[in-house]
Amino acid sequence: MVKDTQPDVRFLWFAGCPLAAPARANLEAALAQCGVAHYETIDLMSPDTLPTLQAWGSPTILIDGEDVAGEDPGGSTCCRLYVTPERVPATADIVAAIKRAQGR
16 A cells, blocks of 8 residues: 655755765665655754663664664764665665655
């Protein structure tokens, strides 16, 4: 069954993380492919950010609260490396996570 609502997409990052820009580019490409118009950007260093979110590394992409790589939080705010050639989530992996959330 296909959901009528858009998935909740969150991009977690902090300034100075060298992987944030390429991860954001892959996220935006995936969103365009899936017809998702909006995502929330969360600065992990902001004092307003919830501690549960600050446990993730930068960059992290959450779709309906689930990490696109299927990982759990690391427990501290640091740069995060993925097991991909670019060291960030691949566009295809993000698309797959969005489609799972959309029920397709």
